[in-house]
Amino acid sequence: MDIGHFTRRIMVDKDQTLQHKVAIQEESGRRWTFKELHEKSNSYSHQLLKLGVKKGDRVGILLYNCLEYFALYFAIGKIGAVAVRINFRLTSNELEFILKDSHTKILCLDRELLEKIEPIRNQIPVEHYIVLGDGHLPDWAKSWDLLSCGPGEEVGEMDISMDDPVMLMYTSGTTGRPKGAVWTHNTTFWFSVIQILKWGFDGSEIAMTTGPLYHVGALEDIALPVLLKGGTVIITRSRGFDIARVMKVIEKEKVTHCFLFPFMIYDMLNLPNLDEFQLAHLKTIYTGGDPLMPWAIEAIYEKYPHVGIVQVYGLTEGQPIAACLNPEDALKKSASVGQPLPLTEIKVVDENGEEAPFGEVGEIWTKSPGVSEGYWGNPEATKSTFVNGWCKTGDLGKWDEEGYLYIVGRKKDMIRSGGENIYAAEIEDVLYRHKAVKKASVIGIPDPKYLEAVCAVIVLKENEKATEEEIIRYCRQYLAGYKCPKKVVFTDEIPMTPSGKVKKFVLREKYGKPINSGKNG
DSSP: OOTTHHHHGGGGOTTOTGGGSEEEEETTSOEEEHHHHHHHHHHHHHHHHHTTOOTTOEEEEEOOSOHHHHHHHHHHHHTTOEEEEOOTTSOHHHHHHHHHHHTEEEEEEEGGGHHHHGGGGGGSOOOEEEEESSSOOOTTEEETHHHHTSOOSOOOOOOOOTTSEEEEEEOOOTTSSOOEEEEEHHHHHHHHHHHHHHHOOOSOOEEEEOSOTTSTTTTTTTHHHHHHTTOEEEEOOSSSOOHHHHHHHHHHTTOSEEEOOHHHHHHHHTOTTGGGSOOTTOOEEEEESSOOOHHHHHHHHHHOTTOEEEEEEOOSTTOSOSEEEOGGGTTTTTTOOBEEOTTOEEEEEOTTSSBOOTTOOEEEEEESTTSOOEETTOHHHHHHHEETTEEEEEEEEEEOTTSOEEEEEEGGGOEEETTEEEOHHHHHHHHTTSTTEEEEEEEEEEETTTEEEEEEEEEEOTTOOOOHHHHHHHHTTTSOGGGSOSEEEEOSOOOBOTTSOBOHHHHHHHHOOOOOOOOOO
16 A cells, blocks of 8 residues: 555545545645546656656655645655655755755756756756746756646556655754655555544544645645545645634634644734634644643633644654644643654663663654654664664653653753753743743853853844843743853844754854853852
């Protein structure tokens, strides 16, 4: 049951009701039925084969969110090729690295992104460029019409194993160069099944995804399992996110399930006309990336007591949703990411490679059919991250006595100062409580006496003011002295990856100069 099964469902739809049901829809209202999606993906498959794409060849997708994204992804999988889903926000140099590393043969891209390819075209291995969008094209590019002109019938029997790779997803790169996580047909299918088992999707869902489709958090999370069960998926446009606009779509299309990142939820709750939206049909809000603040959970439950909040935890390599916090635990366990999903194992491992007891901090390892096979062309990174089916996430966590998992920081975010381990997430949590702080990130910087010292990088809210002394004094109210920042930097922006993670290696490069040491505590 390869990835093509997501569109082949109409072939076993005996009463043909699914054929005419909306499968995917853009927020603008443009939509395709399951039959149209299936036929489009078949058409793309035929044309890719004519362009010389063979089993195992890499086909790049550099598109904004659109219906064509789904059809192309399924088409690539149907012929045994490998989709390279690429972040459209990347610079030309970053794109060059990924296209070279993956040895992408065909690149399908949005016309507006041609300017990013032009400077690197002679350095990358791409043989054909297929462009979506109206307007003039350079002579080295082909129109999307090329893909759309093929027959809509099945391409015939293809030699595809469930263990074959179907997608490369380049990780966020919080520690440097990105690595291509390999997803097989098995990985994709089983991750959908795991979600169906957990949340009981039955095909009645109208699910909205708000992230970019190049990311697992927008396509593999919620969207694919809903499609597999015959539900409808609505996708938001890629640029100019506006929570008021999104809320109108949720209301108009009677969305039942949606994924909103924490900052989106905060924006939603700050809407002056929030009470005007009719959301009786909304059942579940999924959120992740960062913990959702308790005040936001309380506000949602007060306004919409019928809506369940599900906080999720995971990563591209180690299953995008490996654990979740159920709605009934949202308040009483708000600091936790919950418990493992079905068919998913999680353990916390200490420095000796042994499972840590309850309450002790260690590295989180995950294991399931939804865990990546490894990194593309990078055996060393694969060997260091994947051990006997387990993925070493690099996240630090601990269990409580009731079996709930807590994230305390990244393994490489741990600050070592004066013989003490300091976890950045704990300090960041305190900083976010300050009335003037909009964003905060904590890093370790060199200290001549204590090895490292804590540095807080802060973005202030509009029209708010704060000083370094004030922030440090505030932290001392809630943290032991050795955990408090010794340096505070105020900036206009904190660099983020597309998946919402702070690029701490950038902060370290910019602000990681040694400071004159004082007392540590």
